[in-house]
Amino acid sequence: MFPMDHSRRGFFNTLTAATTAAAGWQAFAAQLAQAQAPGVAADSYWTVVRRQFPLKEGLIYMNAANVCPASRPVLDRHADFLRDFHSNPSFQNRDKYAEMQERLRKKLARLLRVEPGEVAITRNTSEGSNIVVTGLPLKQGDEVIITSHNHPSNNDSWKVRARREGFTIREIQTPVPAASAEQLLGEIEKAVTARTRVIAVTHLTSTCGLLYPVREIAELARRRNVWMHLDGAQTFGALDVNLGAIPCDSYSTSAHKWMMGPLEAGVLVVRTGRIKELWPSIVTAKWSDTLADSRKFEVFGQRDDPRIAALEAAADFLEMVGLGSIESRVRNQGQYLKERLHALGVEVKTNLQPALSAGVVKVNLKGRELKPVYDTLYEKHRVAIALTASGDAMGLRFSPHIYNTKAEADEVVSSLKKILA
Numbered sequence: 001m002f003p004m005d006h007s008r009r010g011f012f013n014t015l016t017a018a019t020t021a022a023a024g025w026q027a028f029a030a031q032l033a034q035a036q037a038p039g040v041a042a043d044s045y046w047t048v049v050r051r052q053f054p055l056k057e058g059l060i061y062m063n064a065a066n067v068c069p070a071s072r073p074v075l076d077r078h079a080d081f082l083r084d085f086h087s088n089p090s091f092q093n094r095d096k097y098a099e100m101q102e103r104l105r106k107k108l109a110r111l112l113r114v115e116p117g118e119v120a121i122t123r124n125t126s127e128g129s130n131i132v133v134t135g136l137p138l139k140q141g142d143e144v145i146i147t148s149h150n151h152p153s154n155n156d157s158w159k160v161r162a163r164r165e166g167f168t169i170r171e172i173q174t175p176v177p178a179a180s181a182e183q184l185l186g187e188i189e190k191a192v193t194a195r196t197r198v199i200a201v202t203h204l205t206s207t208c209g210l211l212y213p214v215r216e217i218a219e220l221a222r223r224r225n226v227w228m229h230l231d232g233a234q235t236f237g238a239l240d241v242n243l244g245a246i247p248c249d250s251y252s253t254s255a256h257k258w259m260m261g262p263l264e265a266g267v268l269v270v271r272t273g274r275i276k277e278l279w280p281s282i283v284t285a286k287w288s289d290t291l292a293d294s295r296k297f298e299v300f301g302q303r304d305d306p307r308i309a310a311l312e313a314a315a316d317f318l319e320m321v322g323l324g325s326i327e328s329r330v331r332n333q334g335q336y337l338k339e340r341l342h343a344l345g346v347e348v349k350t351n352l353q354p355a356l357s358a359g360v361v362k363v364n365l366k367g368r369e370l371k372p373v374y375d376t377l378y379e380k381h382r383v384a385i386a387l388t389a390s391g392d393a394m395g396l397r398f399s400p401h402i403y404n405t406k407a408e409a410d411e412v413v414s415s416l417k418k419i420l421a
């Protein structure tokens with residue numbers, strides 16, 4: 001159930017220079033190992049994990065779909081490298097980041113089960129998706145399929161470009177709630193024509209927490225020779241995303257959400273066979289026409305180098321805790337909360353079936369103004385969530401992560417019950 005020791009190999013020798021963070025990582029690894037010893041209660045593992053997060057005492061933070069806290073080991077490694085950078089910003093002291101970036105690329109590739117040369121390190125999901133949106137050669141008459149619950153970075157971005165260049169957008173309405181995976185796939189299949197060039201969908205929507213059947217959609221795209229772009233902002237770090245089994249052409253995600261990594265870091269995956277079709281959006285120093293893999297999408301000029309160290313730390317943390325264990329925990333938390341909220345009698349907009357949902361839970365309160373409830377939850381009960389004020393996704397969004405507990409879910413439900421009484 002939990003990751004074996006082999007997943008911890010190499011974490012300590014990734015730390016260059018003497019770092020104060022190393023001791024914290026070692027202590028964390030030892031505590032995780034102890035928590036897995038025979039006879040120790042299964043929940044101890046998650047108690048150890050929870051202790052790594054510097055969340056304020058008494059705060060119930062259930063907003064992973066927006067921004068996650070980074071764990072102490074990640075923050076400490078980031079701080080070490082930040083201090084080191086500013087103590088000596090010479091070219092010589094910064095040389096190490098080139099090597100670190102390549103090591104990070106390999107780690108991310110291993111986690112996502114793609115090739116290192118398919119991984120570009122970006123600044124967030126929006127940037128990664130916009131590299132695809134602006135970089136694909138499209139002309140008048142071409143068609144791009146999007147869904148109404150795509151994030152604006154994978155919806156408005158296509159519309160803005162289409163207005164300039166005259167290609168056609170076919171927007172499919174995302175059903176609330178969705179009836180089945182077949183319904184979702186069927187609607188996309190119906191929209192594909194001989195002119196379709198791109199299908200751009202969201203792995204798990206931030207609006208209502210709908211998990212799309214992305215493997216089947218990607219297979220459809222392959223059969224029709226259509227580029228499939230997948231927005232993974234709500235899945236990498238929450239689910240054990242295996243891009244080896246999802247044949248999409250590109251996948252974009254952010255580190256500051258479920259990955260529990262630094263702010264303003266992200267990952268874009270573009271398949272080897274497709275890289276040459278995609279133009280880079282930003283070209284500056286270090287560009288070369290010989291850049292033939294995903295590195296051609298990360299020529300951004302001077303970067304925040306210590307953030308690369310923080311992103312590597314986030315990848316190490318995911319590997320150490322184990323993406324399989326994380327997925328089970330996230331799914332259990334989401335399912336438990338959904339069922340408790342459903343039992344409370346509020347409208348749950350997230351599909352109740354585990355196959356069509358994961359850790360993002362949206363509820364609507366019919367006949368109640370949402371904003372005062374949202375404010376009271378935070379101000380009186382210290383529950384931090386998100387609010388969608390209008391539209392078909394209108395409601396309160398709860399997105400628990402591995403640092404949340406069942407007791408917190410119970411407290412959230414009982415606080416909501418008191419407010420609604």
Ligand SMILES: Cc1ncc(COP(=O)(O)O)c(C=O)c1O
Nearest residue numbers: 124125126151153206231233254
């Ligand atoms: C599905 C989805 N895509 C893209 C984004 C944009 O993420 P970022 O602001 O990190 O680029 C979000 C943010 O919430 C999202 O939920």
